[in-house]
Amino acid sequence: MTDHATAPHPAVPSSPSSPSSRYTDGPRLLADIGGTNARFALETAPGQAGLIDVLPCANYPTLADALRAYLGSPKVVAAGVAGLRHAALAIANPITGDMVRMTNHHWEFSIAALRLECGFETLEVVNDFTALARALPHLADGQKQQIGGGAARAHTPLGLVGAGTGLGVSGLIPAGDSWTALLSEGGHVTFSPANETEVAILQYAWRQYEHVSAERLLSGDGIELIYRALAQHAGQAAQELDAPEISRRALAGECALCDRAIEAFCGMLGTVAGNLAITLGAQGGIYIGGGIVPRLGERFARSCFRTRFEQKGRFVNYLAQVPTFVITADYPAFLGVSAVLSEKLGR
Ligand SMILES: Nc1ncnc2c1ncn2[C@@H]1O[C@H](COP(=O)(O)OP(=O)(O)OP(=O)(O)O)[C@@H](O)[C@H]1O
Numbered sequence: 449m450t451d452h453a454t455a456p457h458p459a460v461p462s463s464p465s466s467p468s469s470r471y472t473d474g475p476r477l478l479a480d481i482g483g484t485n486a487r488f489a490l491e492t493a494p495g496q497a498g499l500i501d502v503l504p505c506a507n508y509p510t511l512a513d514a515l516r517a518y519l520g521s522p523k524v525v526a527a528g529v530a531g532l533r534h535a536a537l538a539i540a541n542p543i544t545g546d547m548v549r550m551t552n553h554h555w556e557f558s559i560a561a562l563r564l565e566c567g568f569e570t571l572e573v574v575n576d577f578t579a580l581a582r583a584l585p586h587l588a589d590g591q592k593q594q595i596g597g598g599a600a601r602a603h604t605p606l607g608l609v610g611a612g613t614g615l616g617v618s619g620l621i622p623a624g625d626s627w628t629a630l631l632s633e634g635g636h637v638t639f640s641p642a643n644e645t646e647v648a649i650l651q652y653a654w655r656q657y658e659h660v661s662a663e664r665l666l667s668g669d670g671i672e673l674i675y676r677a678l679a680q681h682a683g684q685a686a687q688e689l690d691a692p693e694i695s696r697r698a699l700a701g702e703c704a705l706c707d708r709a710i711e712a713f714c715g716m717l718g719t720v721a722g723n724l725a726i727t728l729g730a731q732g733g734i735y736i737g738g739g740i741v742p743r744l745g746e747r748f749a750r751s752c753f754r755t756r757f758e759q760k761g762r763f764v765n766y767l768a769q770v771p772t773f774v775i776t777a778d779y780p781a782f783l784g785v786s787a788v789l790s791e792k793l794g795r
Pocket residue numbers: 481482483484485486540552576611612613614615616667668669671690691692693695696738739740743
């Protein structure tokens with residue numbers, strides 16, 4: 449899949465971009481690297497990211513190859529961009545040192561070597577959900593959809609959870625006049641079933657995994673696992689369906705089993721989001737990102753997600769107040785990556 453956007457993208461709120469606000473040291477490269485898709489953009493002025501491309505990770509042996517393909521694409525070449533000095537990457541991984549090995553893809557690289565290979569003066573590498581968390585306070589009303597709860601309480605933490613190839617988790621903690629974004633690996637917490645159907649799904653998953661994390665079920669592969677588990681539980685034959693096809697059939701009303709799988713996925717996400725809300729005290733709200741939920745559209749809004757979010761025994765009244773939002777902006781991580789790079793460069 450390739451996605452083209454040559455104009456500054458509305459996912460990135462624009463600040464006035466007079467020629468004088470353009471970066472004097474040239475455009476900056478921004479990237480958001482997931483287990484399935486690598487998204488690239490060039491930012492010419494604060495909040496002005498354009499020339500966006502989405503490249504499938506599987507088509508490139510290394511991240512450097514994908515990066516070169518983007519920079520060599522006709523539209524980037526036509527834009528006359530050469531000698532990029534500053535770049536920042538958000539990647540679906542913990543960043544603990546110079547070597548980065550992706551959890552959900554085979555790419556691995558040294559940050560220092562990649563910087564030299566690409567000739568960048570600056571190369572910042574951050575966890576993708578830490579970067580996305582930085583974007584949350586900047587999302588405009590049209591870039592998020594509230595699903596239940598009351599008003600966000602100011603000066604309280606925000607939580608972030610997003611299902612895609614994996615399950616990303618982060619939080620944003622108020623710190624004086626600014627925020628601290630958490631580097632979390634909360635997608636790997638142990639899955640906790642909340643009803644008998646989910647116990648059956650867990651038992652099915654145990655045959656495959658010794659440790660069933662939340663990510664094993666709340667991800668693209670997870671939807672496929674849930675579908676197979678429900679088929680077995682119902683004594684039906686499962687078809688060979690991938691996650692996009694399961695959700696397509698569910699949304700089209702073509703397959704009752706697919707619909708049950710999507711409903712179970714939404715319920716489990718409700719439990720995980722509620723756990724995050726009470727763990728962080730996130731009365732500023734829980735934000736749902738990642739590649740899957742925004743594609744479910746209204747099916748997600750009318751699912752059991754919100755009921756399950758609040759279903760915490762004595763904490764039901766507390767959680768009923770906490771708003772939950774689906775991030776609907778197309779490329780929200782670029783906002784956060786841009787903020788990280790600007791902070792690094794001190795401008
Ligand atoms: N319509 C859909 N319904 C359900 N799952 C989908 C749909 N479209 C894509 N997926 C699944 O979403 C996953 C890709 O998610 P996403 O677009 O967030 O990629 P990513 O950013 O590379 O992932 P991550 O950041 O989690 O590593 C794949 O597992 C894919 O099967």
